Every structure is written in C-alpha cells, then in structure tokens.
Amino acid sequence: xxxxxxxxxxxxxxxxxxxxxxxxxxxxxxxxxxxxxxxxxxxxxxxxxxxxxxxxxxxxxxxxxxxxxxxxxx
Amino acid sequence: xxxxxxxxxxxxxxxxxxxxxxxxxxxxxxxxxxxxxxxxxxxxxxxxxxxxxxxxxxxxxxxxxxxxxxxxxxxxxxxxxxxxxxxxxxxxxxxxxxxxxxxxxxxxxxxxxxxxxxxxxxxxxxxxxxxxxxxxxxxxxxxxxxxxxxxxxxxxxxxxxxxxxxxxxxxxxxxxxxxxxxxxxxxxxxxxxxxxxxxxxxxxxxxxxxxxxxxxxxxxxxxxxxxxxxxxxxxxxxxxxxxxxxxxxxxxxxxxxxxxxxxxxxxxxx
Numbered sequence: 001x002x003x004x005x006x007x008x009x010x011x012x013x014x015x016x017x018x019x020x021x022x023x024x025x026x027x028x029x030x031x032x033x034x035x036x037x038x039x040x041x042x043x044x045x046x047x048x049x050x051x052x053x054x055x056x057x058x059x060x061x062x063x064x065x066x067x068x069x070x071x072x073x074x
Numbered sequence: 075x076x077x078x079x080x081x082x083x084x085x086x087x088x089x090x091x092x093x094x095x096x097x098x099x100x101x102x103x104x105x106x107x108x109x110x111x112x113x114x115x116x117x118x119x120x121x122x123x124x125x126x127x128x129x130x131x132x133x134x135x136x137x138x139x140x141x142x143x144x145x146x147x148x149x150x151x152x153x154x155x156x157x158x159x160x161x162x163x164x165x166x167x168x169x170x171x172x173x174x175x176x177x178x179x180x181x182x183x184x185x186x187x188x189x190x191x192x193x194x195x196x197x198x199x200x201x202x203x204x205x206x207x208x209x210x211x212x213x214x215x216x217x218x219x220x221x222x223x224x225x226x227x228x229x230x231x232x233x234x235x236x237x238x239x240x241x242x243x244x245x246x247x248x249x250x251x252x253x254x255x256x257x258x259x260x261x262x263x264x265x266x267x268x269x270x271x272x273x274x275x276x277x278x279x280x281x282x283x284x285x286x287x288x289x290x291x292x293x294x295x296x297x298x299x300x301x302x303x304x305x306x307x308x309x310x311x312x313x314x315x316x317x318x319x320x321x322x323x324x325x326x327x328x329x330x331x332x333x334x335x336x337x338x339x340x341x342x343x344x
Contacts, residue, residue, distance in 0.1 A: 024258050067219035070240045
C-alpha cells in the first residue's frame with residue numbers, strides 16, 4: 001500500500017502533507033503540493049492523518065517491488 | 075515463557091500482574107490481541123550503550139530500538155520495548171543536557187570546525203558530481219536481494235556465508251557507481267552507505283551466534299544455548315573491516331537457566 005495521488009478537487013493547498021512527510025515524498029509547485037517521489041512512500045499514514053480535507057489517495061500496490069533473491073536456498 | 079523471560083515476569087509479579095489471569099493491557103501484545111506495530115515487538119540489537127544511553131562516540135547517544143536494550147537475548151513481546159523506549163528517551167535527554175552544559179565553553183577552534191565541515195561536504199558531494207552511475211534505489215534493490223529470503227538464509231551457516239559474499243559483490247561493484255541526481259537522492263545514497271555497513275554487521279553477528287534465540291533461528295543450531303551464548307554479540311569497527319566478538323551480559327537481576335532448550339513457541343508469535 002502506498003500513496004497514489006492527491007485529489008485536487010478536495011485539496012486546500014495547506015501543504016501539511018509536504019511538511020509532515022519524513023520521507024520527502026511530496027514536492028510543492030506554486031504553493032501546490034504534489035507527489036514527487038512516489039516510490040519512497042513507507043505508508044506511515046502521517047499525510048492522511050494531517051489532511052483535513054481527505055485529499056490523499058492511497059492504493060493497494062507496493063511502493064517498491066520485492067527484490068529477486070540472489071541467494072538461492074534449496 | 076516464565077523460564078525464558080524471568081526478569082519480565084518478576085517485574086509483572088512485583089507490579090501485581092499475573093499475565094495468565096484476567097485481561098491486562100500488558101498482555102495484549104503478547105497474545106497479539108491489539109495491533110502493536112511490529113517494530114515494538116521484535117528487536118535484534120542496536121548501538122551499544124551504557125546506563126546513560128551514551129555510545130563509545132563522545133556526545134552521541136542512542137535510545138529505543140536503535141540501542142542495545144535490556145531485553146536482548148529474549149524475544150520481547152509487545153509492550154516491553156515501549157517501556158524501554160520511554161525510559162531510554164528520558165535518560166538520554168538528561169544525559170545530553172548534562173553533556174551540553176559541560177562542553178558549552180570548551181569548543182573546538184573555528185578553523186578545525188571549518189576543516190571538518192569541508193571534508194564532510196567533499197565526501198557528500200562525490201555522489202552528486204559523478205557524471206553517471208546507479209541510483210540509490212537500484213543499489214538498495216541489489217543489496218536487499220541478498221536478504222530477501224532471510225528467514226531461510228538464517229537457517230544455515232553456508233547460506234549466511236553466501237549472503238555475505240553477495241553483499242561484498244554489491245559493495246565492490248555497485249557502491250562505487252552510486253550517484254545522487256538531487257538532494258533527495260543524496261539522502262538515500264547516504265542511507266545506502268549505512269545499510270551496507272549494518273547488513274554486513276548483522277550477517278556476521280548471526281554467524282557468530284551458534285544457537286537459536288529470539289529472531290535468530292538457525293537450522294544447524296536449533297537450541298537456545300544458555301551455557302555458551304547467554305552473551306551479547308558485539309560488532310566493532312576494526313580498521314576498514316569489522317571485529318565480531320561476544321561479551322557477557324552485564325549484571326542480570328535474575329540468573330537465566332544455564333541450560334540448552336528449544337526456543338519456545340513465543341518466538342513464533344512474531
């Protein structure tokens with residue numbers, strides 16, 4: 001599960017998601033937050049907690065794929 | 075559980091709790107009745123600290139899951155780590171305040187600070203100034219691929235050795251090409267460097283522990299061995315490499331049983 005996008009119909013551009021994200025997932029452009037580094041979301045849900053307008057949309061995908069094992073175990 | 079966690083049970087007894095009778099907030103994590111984040115349920119080591127939470131680097135303190143807590147050697151069930159988190163945070167904050175007030179007036183010469191700053195900036199900027207290379211995600215992926223089936227890897231010594239060899243390849247081939255494309259990437263590149271050191275330390279410490287205890291489940295050494303391994307495994311920087319050795323657990327209040335036994339089903343809860 002990871003961040004999918006920001007719903008701009010609901011977003012009030014308060015930038016709280018940008019301020020609270022410890023993984024620096026959000027960028028801002030002209031005062032408007034956007035998902036800049038989607039793959040770095042660690043699903044801590046802090047952005048969802050601080051977003052008063054429910055504008056953060058999550059999906060059920062993994063942010064990063066599971067690596068192929070290099071050590072083959074019999 | 076009483077045999078493996080004697081000190082925890084003694085603490086509960088003193089506090090008037092019997093985990094096996096009635097509903098207690100404390101036993102919730104133990105029986106997985108409430109959702110305590112996994113990070114507070116399992117613990118596999120951390121930075122070595124003294125009773126003031128100080129590390130062997132002057133002015134550097136470690137707390138909570140980052141530190142080598144008192145629950146080492148057992149499999150802490152939910153809640154016990156939270157107590158250490160609060161206690162160590164409080165203790166470290168007081169220690170830091172004392173350290174700062176004691177060292178406030180004895181500062182390094184300005185020139186020395188500037189030189190140190192320049193050296194750090196130079197080292198950091200190598201990631202940014204490379205013309206081309208691998209991004210941090212790619213190197214992290216390659217590194218993590220050495221650990222993907224870690225549960226299976228920890229089962230036998232030869233798999234652990236293979237994982238170390240694979241990790242060494244990543245270190246020799248991929249790491250020198252690590253490139254940061256922006257400051258966000260630079261943060262991740264620095265993370266890769268730390269992960270690489272930690273990964274090697276963890277693998278080497280598991281090889282050193284020839285028994286099964288807590289999160290270390292060895293197929294070749296399936297028993298918990300309190301006779302030879304009721305100890306901490308310490309990984310120390312030794313020149314460019316690492317030195318791995320064991321150290322006695324300091325002054326336990328209650329003596330753990332000096333015997334070999336099968337890890338209890340408590341270990342399988344997590």
